[in-house]
Amino acid sequence: MEFLPLAGRNRFSTTLGSTIYLTPKRYDNYYSGSPSIRTTGLVIHEKVHVRQYQEDWLFQLKYIFSRSARLNYEIEAYAEQIKFSIEHYPSRKAKYIKQKAKTLSSCPYLLCMSYESVHKRLDAKVDELVKASNEHIT
């Protein structure tokens, strides 16, 4: 896995195959020695896509051409990101889930799905991950 600053793209970080492209601001923050919770959360999200790509060589095709596959991939990535963020800000759980469900269900994300169904699935996935990691610790 490698990290590259994404010249000319200041708004989005993204992942192509095993390479994570960060906006210059995020890249600098990530390598600053003390990356913010937000940057680390974003990298955790993108790392999930790297794992998805490594586990399934059809990942990119499915991501592009199947809305339901894309939703599954994003729910997993956002749930990991939220799980990490609420380890630092537990009181923001509901806010984060709302925010990300809104992003995911929106048409710019090419999903155009109902907010309620995305919210329900994301909420359930976050609980599943939190539960799994608690079981792991004890």
Ligand SMILES: [Zn+2]
């Ligand atoms: Zn994503």
